[in-house]
Amino acid sequence: MRSKIPALILASLFAAAPVIASFHLVKVKEVFPGTAASPNSQYVVLQAYAMGQNVFSGHVVHFYDAAGVEISSATFPGNLSNPADQMTVLIATTEAASLFSVTADLTMTAVLPLVGGKVCWEALDCVAWGSYTGSATGVGTPFNAPVGLERGQAMQRRLDVCPAGMPTILEACDDTGNSANDFIFATPAPRNNAGTTGTPPPSTCGNSVLEGLEGCDDGNTTGGDGCSDVCQPEPAAVAATAALLADMPGIAPGNFVLEPGESAGFLTTWQNNGSSALTLSGVGALFTGPAGASYSVLDATADYGSVGAGSSASCSTLLDCYAIGVSAPAVRPVQHWDASFTEVLSNAAFKVWAVHIGESFPDVPTADIFYAFIENLFHNGVTGGCAGGNYCPGNPVTRAQMAVFLLKSKFGQAHVPPACTGLVFTDVPCTGGPFDPWIEELSSLGVTGGCGSGNYCPDATVTRQQMAVFLLKTKEGSAYDPPDCTGVFGDVPCTPGTGFPDWIEELYARSITGGCQASPLLYCPTSPNNRGQMAVFLVKTFGLLIYGP
Numbered sequence: 191m192r193s194k195i196p197a198l199i200l201a202s203l204f205a206a207a208p209v210i211a212s213f214h215l216v217k218v219k220e221v222f223p224g225t226a227a228s229p230n231s232q233y234v235v236l237q238a239y240a241m242g243q244n245v246f247s248g249h250v251v252h253f254y255d256a257a258g259v260e261i262s263s264a265t266f267p268g269n270l271s272n273p274a275d276q277m278t279v280l281i282a283t284t285e286a287a288s289l290f291s292v293t294a295d296l297t298m299t300a301v302l303p304l305v306g307g308k309v310c311w312e313a314l315d316c317v318a319w320g321s322y323t324g325s326a327t328g329v330g331t332p333f334n335a336p337v338g339l340e341r342g343q344a345m346q347r348r349l350d351v352c353p354a355g356m357p358t359i360l361e362a363c364d365d366t367g368n369s370a371n372d373f374i375f376a377t378p379a380p381r382n383n384a385g386t387t388g389t390p391p392p393s394t395c396g397n398s399v400l401e402g403l404e405g406c407d408d409g410n411t412t413g414g415d416g417c418s419d420v421c422q423p424e425p426a427a428v429a430a431t432a433a434l435l436a437d438m439p440g441i442a443p444g445n446f447v448l449e450p451g452e453s454a455g456f457l458t459t460w461q462n463n464g465s466s467a468l469t470l471s472g473v474g475a476l477f478t479g480p481a482g483a484s485y486s487v488l489d490a491t492a493d494y495g496s497v498g499a500g501s502s503a504s505c506s507t508l509l510d511c512y513a514i515g516v517s518a519p520a521v522r523p524v525q526h527w528d529a530s531f532t533e534v535l536s537n538a539a540f541k542v543w544a545v546h547i548g549e550s551f552p553d554v555p556t557a558d559i560f561y562a563f564i565e566n567l568f569h570n571g572v573t574g575g576c577a578g579g580n581y582c583p584g585n586p587v588t589r590a591q592m593a594v595f596l597l598k599s600k601f602g603q604a605h606v607p608p609a610c611t612g613l614v615f616t617d618v619p620c621t622g623g624p625f626d627p628w629i630e631e632l633s634s635l636g637v638t639g640g641c642g643s644g645n646y647c648p649d650a651t652v653t654r655q656q657m658a659v660f661l662l663k664t665k666e667g668s669a670y671d672p673p674d675c676t677g678v679f680g681d682v683p684c685t686p687g688t689g690f691p692d693w694i695e696e697l698y699a700r701s702i703t704g705g706c707q708a709s710p711l712l713y714c715p716t717s718p719n720n721r722g723q724m725a726v727f728l729v730k731t732f733g734l735l736i737y738g739p
Contacts, residue, residue, distance in 0.1 A: 212245040212273075217315045217365055219278060220346045222286070222378045223302045223339040225391075227400045230300035231289040233282035233380050234309055237347075239360040244270040244277065244383075249312055251281050251298070256306030256475065258324015264298045272383045276359055280382040290380050290388025305338045305475045305534050317369045319345060321475035321532060330368030334375070336475050336532045337540050342403035342422070346376035378403070395421035406537070408466040415499070416464030416537070423537035427464035430533075430541040431502055433457065433737040436511070445562050447548035447736065451518030453488055456737075457511045458533060458543070459504040462497040470494040471536045472505070474512045479529030479547070482519045489513035492533075516547055525550055525579060526568065544569075546736050551581040558583065560722035566736040567725045571603025576721075583722035589641070590625035590648035592657075593632045595724060596664045599732040607631040615646040623648075636668025654706070654723075655682075655715035658693035661702070661731045672696035679705055679713040690715060702730040 219237035224230055234251060238244075246266040253262040264281055282294035302309075306321035308329060318329035320338020332338075333345055350357040351364040351372060366372055380388040393402025398409035406417035413419040416427035435446050436455035448454050462468050472492040477485040492505035492512050505511040514531060527547040534540045546569040549556065554564050564581055567573050572595055576582035587595070598605055607627040612620030614630045629646055632638050637660060641647035652660065662670060674686035675695045682691050694713055697703045703726075706714035719727070728734065 212242045213249050213312070214314055215240040215243050215362070216279075216311055217347065217360060218309055218311055218317045219360065220344050220376075220379065221302065221309055221317065221319070221339065222344045222380065223304055224286070224300065224341060225289070225403055226341045226405050227402070228285055228289055229341065230283055231286040232298070232300045232302045233280060233286040233290075233294070233378075234298065235380060236279040236281070236311055237360050238275060238277050239362055239364075241275045242273045244273040246270050246279070251296070252310040252312075253298075253301050254308040254310070254322075254324060255303050256321050256323060258308065258322070261303075262299055262301040264296050266296055270295065270383045272385065277383060277385075278381040280380050280388075282380060286380065287388075289391050290378070292380055292386055292388030293382055293384070295383045302339065304341075305473045306332065306336070307338070315365065317345070317347075317373065319369065319373075321534070323476065323478075328367050330366070331370035333369040333373045335370065336542070337534050337538050338475075340375065340405065340423075340538055342378075342405050343375045344378040345373050346379075347373055393421070395419070410466075414464065415466040416462065416468045417466060424464065425535070425537055425539035427462065428468065428470070428497075428535065428537065428539045429461045429463060430458065430543070430739045431461045432459040432504070432735070432739065433543050435737060436506070445548075445556060447556075447562050447565050448514070448516060448545060449518075449548045449556060450483070450516060450522070453486075453513060453515035455489075455511050456514050456531060456543075456545070457504055457506045458492065458541075459502055460494060460497065460535070460539075461502040462499060465499050467496050467498050468537065469496050470503070472512075473534050474514070474531060475534050475540075476532040477514050477529060477545075479516070479545075480523035480527060482521065482523040483547075484517040485529055486515040487512065487531075488515055514545065522549075525575075528569070541739070543737065551575055551579070553580040554583055558722070560725050562736070563725035563729045564722065566729045566734050569736050570599075570734050572598045572728060572734070573721075581721065583720065583725075585721050586651040586718040587721055587724050588648060589646060589650050589652055590623075590629060592652050592660060592724075593625060593628035595728060596637070596660060597628055597631060599728045599734065600664050608634075615640055615644060617645045618648060632664075635664070637663040651718040653715065654713065654717050654719050655690040655694060657719045657724075657727060658690060658697050661727055662693055662696060665731050673699075678711065679715075680710045681712045682715055697727075697731075700730075702727060 216238050220235035222233045224232045247269045251264045255261050280294045281296045281298045283300045287294045308318040310316040316328045319333040321336040322332040352361050355361045391402045396411040404421040405423045407421045408417040411419045474487045474490040477487045493508045493510040494503040497503040529545040531543045548565045610620035610626040610630045620626045672692040675684040675691040677684040678695050
């Protein structure tokens with residue numbers, strides 16, 4: 191009887207112990223997207239963090255795109271031979287196995303999306319990168335967002351995450367469920383279940399041959415020219431300079447503003463600030479915006495071709511640009527509605543472009559001649575409109591309002607003028623008036639001396655001839671002296687060096703104004719300047735961009 195008691199106890203202990211299937215304690219260790227010379231040489235490495243985790247038969251590695259949609263999978267046909275703790279498993283394309291001279295444990299197809307994606311070992315462990323927008327469960331913030339994977343470099347799990355762990359082995363606590371925290375870029379080290387580590391392919395940096403793990407090779411080993419001294423791209427060598435909208439094929443010509451319910455081409459321009467030519471292409475990784483509308487990338491690629499040193503290039507040159515679209519929700523999400531378009535270049539540079547969505551003011555229809563300029567002014571924070579969510583395009587502009595418009599156009603929407611003193615103009619007492627600090631700063635910059643007798647006349651309407659001086663002095667500085675007039679407008683007699691004619695004609699010479707009438711050419715110098723006209727004057731004088739860097 192005594193011999194049966196220990197047996198029963200042992201049986202009960204085994205029955206209570208948790209059973210862990212022998213493929214659970216495995217993590218994604220490394221993701222490699224191929225090289226610039228061999229982009230299909232892709233692989234994934236799994237690693238165990240306990241013994242006996244080699245029962246892989248029928249189990250699957252899943253591959254997902256940036257939206258979290260599964261695009262491929264690879265299923266193990268049998269178990270693995272090596273059950274050791276820390277053993278690795280190599281899932282690779284045939285090109286990767288050849289490139290690194292190593293035998294893969296399972297063959298995959300080259301499906302890893304560079305800019306954004308996810309890899310999962312069953313549903314047990316997942317890692318995400320770049321512009322991935324699918325479920326965040328288990329992956330947290332994507333690694334290297336928004337750029338993603340980079341050719342020639344491996345996305346490799348850190349082994350030093352555990353606070354009290356060992357920094358040379360994989361442990362459960364090395365996984366925080368946050369890809370941005372758990373992974374780094376490293377030299378690729380594909381290792382199979384037999385314990386064989388692949389050999390990185392050889393290369394000679396600076397020989398003008400793209401080979402090995404190189405991301406570029408411009409024939410030298412000098413950094414700062416767009417290709418580094420170790421032949422890797424230098425994202426800082428390029429800068430985004432401009433963007434604009436273009437009509438889509440088959441759609442009536444537009445007004446270069448994206449309205450709700452519209453689709454349009456999105457044309458971007460980049461400057462090569464390096465000392466060598468760069469071949470650039472781009473991917474539209476994300477198009478997002480305020481909730482309540484849907485945002486679509488209709489064409490996600492762009493090509494800039496070879497961009498010479500010190501030169502800029504637009505994707506429009508090769509007729510290969512992005513296309514985007516936005517829905518027309520029943521309720522506008524916000525009055526100032528901006529979406530965000532994320533572009534990632536082939537050299538790992540990226541830009542998040544602000545994409546303004548028009549029809550901001552109910553009293554400014556899209557057919558209004560001032561519409562695009564008003565949307566531009568609103569987007570740049572120069573004005574928030576008038577009462578009731580409107581813009582009031584026909585209202586005259588006062589001298590007080592003009593001070594704010596000018597300074598925000600020159601210095602940006604975040605500009606805050608110095609505190610006023612009340613000692614500059616007798617009719618600007620600095621007793622809490624919202625325009626007082628702006629008026630005094632305009633005076634301190636030498637743009638205006640007031641309207642006479644020590645006054646500024648803040649409530650007086652700005653005339654079109656006064657506007658010419660305001661604009662050019664704010665833009666060029668108080669010492670600016672325009673060229674002498676020649677007699678361009680029929681209603682602006684030329685008096686060189688005296689009065690307004692020089693200033694008015696300089697606006698015309700800069701294509702800031704075409705006058706108020708074309709035939710005969712007139713300017714209407716004493717007419718009041720309204721808010722619609724003001725938008726054109728400010729946008730053109732200060733070069734404000736509705737879509738730009």
